[in-house]
Amino acid sequence: MIDLLSFAAVCAATAFVCTAVKEDEPSRLGGSSLRVFGVLAAGIGAFALVIQVFTMLAG
Amino acid sequence: MLASAPAPAPAAGEATPVEPIPGGSSARWVAALREQGRHPELAAFLGFLVPGLGHVYLGRTLKGAVAFVFLVGLYAAGILVSQGECVSLDKQNGHPYAFFAQVGAGLPTGLALLHSHSYEVKRALGMEAERPSEPNVESPDYVGRLPKLDEGLLYTMIAGLLNLLLIHDALMGSPGSALRREEEKRRASARSGTPSAATAAAGLAQGAA
Numbered sequence: 311m312i313d314l315l316s317f318a319a320v321c322a323a324t325a326f327v328c329t330a331v332k333e334d335e336p337s338r339l340g341g342s343s344l345r346v347f348g349v350l351a352a353g354i355g356a357f358a359l360v361i362q363v364f365t366m367l368a369g
Numbered sequence: 370m371l372a373s374a375p376a377p378a379p380a381a382g383e384a385t386p387v388e389p390i391p392g393g394s395s396a397r398w399v400a401a402l403r404e405q406g407r408h409p410e411l412a413a414f415l416g417f418l419v420p421g422l423g424h425v426y427l428g429r430t431l432k433g434a435v436a437f438v439f440l441v442g443l444y445a446a447g448i449l450v451s452q453g454e455c456v457s458l459d460k461q462n463g464h465p466y467a468f469f470a471q472v473g474a475g476l477p478t479g480l481a482l483l484h485s486h487s488y489e490v491k492r493a494l495g496m497e498a499e500r501p502s503e504p505n506v507e508s509p510d511y512v513g514r515l516p517k518l519d520e521g522l523l524y525t526m527i528a529g530l531l532n533l534l535l536i537h538d539a540l541m542g543s544p545g546s547a548l549r550r551e552e553e554k555r556r557a558s559a560r561s562g563t564p565s566a567a568t569a570a571a572g573l574a575q576g577a578a
Contacts, residue, residue, distance in 0.1 A: 316446070316520070320527060323439040327531040334543040336431050 321350045398542030402427065412539040417475045420444075420532045423539035436535050444477045444528040451521025452514075456481035462504060467522050473529030473536075481525075 325347035333339045399409050407427055416423025420440035424433030447455055456471055456478055457463030463485070471478045483490055491498035504511050 316524075319439075319443065319446070320524070323443050323531060324527070326435060326439055327534050330432055330436065330543070331534050331538045332543055334429070334432075339432065 317354075318351065321354070322347055325350055399540075402542075409540045409542075413536045416532070416536045416539045417473075419476050420474055420528070420535060423536065427539060440474060440528045440532055440535070441477060443524050443531075444474050447521040447524030447528065448477075448481055449521075450524070451518045453481060453484050454514075454518055455521035455525050457485040458482065459485075464522060467526055470526035471529040473532040474525075478525075478529065 322343075326343045329339060329343040329346050333342050402409055409427075412423035412427045414423070415426050419437070421433035421435070421437030424430070424436060427433075455464065456468065458465050458468055468478075471481075488498045488501055506512075
């Protein structure tokens with residue numbers, strides 16, 4: 311659980327900063343950050359899932 | 370400085386010409402800030418010292434506050450999980466190369482460095498200090514702490530590197546927002562048939578405010 315939380319925290323910080331250098335307006339900043347966070351977390355999660363599946367098949 | 374000379378009005382039935390805006394959006398962002406008496410260089414320095422402080426200085430309080438919570442929180446989490454051992458310049462037991470990423474967060478890294486090198490600092494100040502014992506790298510306790518040390522290194526390095534992006538943002542502005550504002554102003558002025566560069570610069574200055 312702690313690992314998942316820390317993963318989410320790192321993804322959230324990265325998503326916010328990467329959006330902040332493009333967006334200034336608070337209304338757009340929140341929504342865009344959330345979108346980048348979703349893409350980051352889902353992308354990394356999907357990649358980890360694929361690795362797990364391959365590892366299981368190889369085992 | 371921001372506005373150029375107004376263009377002649379187009380003839381009836383002619384498409385309104387859209388003037389090219391001189392200079393990059395970042396250059397005009399900096400100029401607009403200077404006209405308000407704010408210095409992007411000072412903002413960058415403040416942002417280097419404390420993540421988010423540069424943005425607060427520029428009047429972008431929400432952005433600065435969220436950045437502070439995320440980056441200082443991440444940095445503090447790294448220090449906590451590694452028990453303060455992840456920031457060190459010691460060539461034997463420290464991580465001097467990781468320091469180049471961690472140093473992006475200036476003051477937190479400075480404080481953590483003072484903590485991990487307290488013996489050397491006390492000696493330099495002429496104070497009495499007990500030399501820390503060398504860690505036994507083969508002991509199960511030390512080996513068991515290594516994953517947490519790696520975790521702490523990761524968090525502090527990410528926070529330092531992300532703060533470099535925020536320092537750049539404080540110094541040069543957000544090109545996406547500036548360009549969008551300019552585009553909106555140019556479209557509006559093209560529709561109304563008035564010169565665009567001055568209104569675009571005004572939009573940029575409005576964004577800086």
